[in-house]
Amino acid sequence: MLDKFRYKLATALAPGMGQALTAGRLNYLITGRAVTVLPADSLTYMRAYVENDIIFAVQNWKAKKIGACPPVLFQVKDKKKFHRYLELRKKKDDPSAQRQAKELKEQALDPVDSHRILDIINKPNPKQNRAQFLYSLSTMYDVLGTTFVYGNRSSSAVNNGQIQELWRMQEYGMQVEGSGPMTMPTQFRCVYVKDPIPADKMLTLQRFNPLAEANSLFDWGMSLLEPLRLSVITKHQSANEAENESYQNRGPRKLIFPKEGATLDEFDLEQIQKVQDNLDKKLAKGSYNKVVANSVALDGIDIGSSLVDLNVNESYDTMLEKVCAVYGVRKETMASGKQSTFNNLTEARKYSLTDGVIPDLNLIYDKVYNGFLVSSFNTDKETFHVEPDLDFYHELQEDQKAKAEYLSMLPVTSNQLLEAFGYEPDANPLMNIPMIPSGRIPITDFAADPNQDDPTQNDGTYQDPKKKP
Incomplete structure (x- = not known):
């Protein structure tokens, strides 16, 4: 209960949050338009991403993979074949459809090596390059379930309406106005932007949120960490506390005392401490496998628990497996050094890419790049299309040796x-x-003569290549 209160208090005291809430309520009273802001519980997931090493490791791996993939720009030369290609490309599990898509792609698209669109993708704004922009976008999309992209459109007569910069906007303090279950937002307000932002300059990426109808937050998606709130986030904190306590107590220790047929209760603490100090002196506090002669028979009891006794290591492994399951990543990808018996790390990374990385990568390219950036450059005369270059991931490439054996x-x-x-x-x-x-x-x-009645009979036209004439 106290933790929930702290999180809500921290959210309320976050920079700009007070102004955003106040402005949102006043705006609703004045204009009558519905205004929504980021749910207070979202700070729980932000803290989990920053403080939970397991969640950070998986999220960091995924975001880096998304940010590293380079783009490929095409100009559409046959729109009919292009739309057919897009339909076939969705059938990932159909080899025949993929072969047709590859053929149609060559007929419908021409590669473009240099264009303003590529310049913006590779350098979306003065502060970030492509990898940094996609890293932050992917991270906030997963951790908060929602992220906002601002497109700075040109107002010049030549490039009117074309997006010249892409920025990921701050989620905390963002106000979404006029949105509902079947209506799109009319404008956005950000705490560090003075004027409201028109809806045509803002793109929202949000995950499916089954709780949206219950809390009327239709513009806020569900965090990937929501299912891990109890099984990982809370449990990870308890495991850390147990581990810290174990280290503070210096792990399990053996308390030594004179045996002499007596019990521990018959000795006072001063006598027990003298025996322990004498043994420590003889063992030099660090000597192992050393035989110590003592004039009195000794006995001992174990005090304290180790990480093994507390099952902390097993708990970490279970939490890693749960986080990887939510992210669609194979556990072996994140624990290759520990999993010494796992010999096919390439296969684990391949499945992690196909299940955990590429779906979100394609979504970003479809929504942010093609649907937002590239569409601002498309005209009746010129149409462009951009895709991630999946050949960049060597784990997805064919096994050349197996391919050669098959073709042979x-x-x-x-x-x-x-x-x-x-x-x-x-x-x-x-x-x-x-x-x-x-x-x-x-x-x-x-080959035999097709006019020959009996192919087994040689009529003299066939010459054995091994015999000399």
Whole structure:
């Protein structure tokens, strides 16, 4: 109860929060428009991200992966094929659809090496580069469930309406006006921006929030950390307290006392301390595997608990597994040094990328870049499209050795082999002859005359290539 009060008090005292709440209430009284601000409990998740090393490690890994992926810009040359390509691209589990999408992509899109759009993506604002911008965007989207992107649009006659800068706006103190269950926001107010921000200059990214109808916060998504509030956030704090207490008590210790057929209760503390000091002196407080001769029989009892006794280590491992499950990340990715028996770290990272990173990466590119930035540059004459370059992730690339072994069993041409590994085909006609896996012999050497009644009989037209004429 006290912790909840502290969090709510800290939220109320956060910079700008008081002004935001006051302005929001006054605005509602004056204009009658509904105003929502960030829920007070959100500070709990912000503190958990900063103070919980398990949550920070997983979030940091994911955000870095998202920020590192470079963009690829295309100009659309066939809009019909382009829309068909977008539909096929969504069928990730259909190999046939993916092959068709690859073919349509080459027919519908032309790569663009240099453009103002790429400049803005790589340097969205004077204070951040692409990696920093995406890192902060991904982090706040996960930790708070909601983040805001401000697009600074040009007002010049030449570039009217085109976005020239992208900024992630401060979530705390942000007021969303005029929004409801079926209505879009009319404007936004930020504590460090004097004038209200028009809705066409602001983009909201929010996660699905099943509690929105209960608390009428339709513009605020649910934090990824909400399901971890009790099982990880609270438990992690208790585990830290137990660990600190164990270290303060210097772990488990053995209390030594004279045996002499007596019990511990028959000795006073002064006698026990003298025996302990005598043993410490003989053992030199650090000597191990040393035999000490003593004139009196001794006995001892264990005092205190170790981290193993308290199951703290097992608790940390369980909490890591729960956090990774929420983030869609394999636990082995975050504990590779500890999991000595896990030999396929590449597979763990591959699953972590496909399940935990790429879905949010595609969402950011679809909403922030294509839907917000790129759309401000699109005209009737020119249409652009940007995608993340997933070839950047080496974990997602095909196993070249396994690919070569598989192709060696198929009757493919030499040019097909070259193209399969990214090389240009050869103009020699012989390179287009299918090769049988048996020693890579041209298939024409095994062909029989189609007019021959019995292919097993040689009419003299077939010459054995191994025999000399």
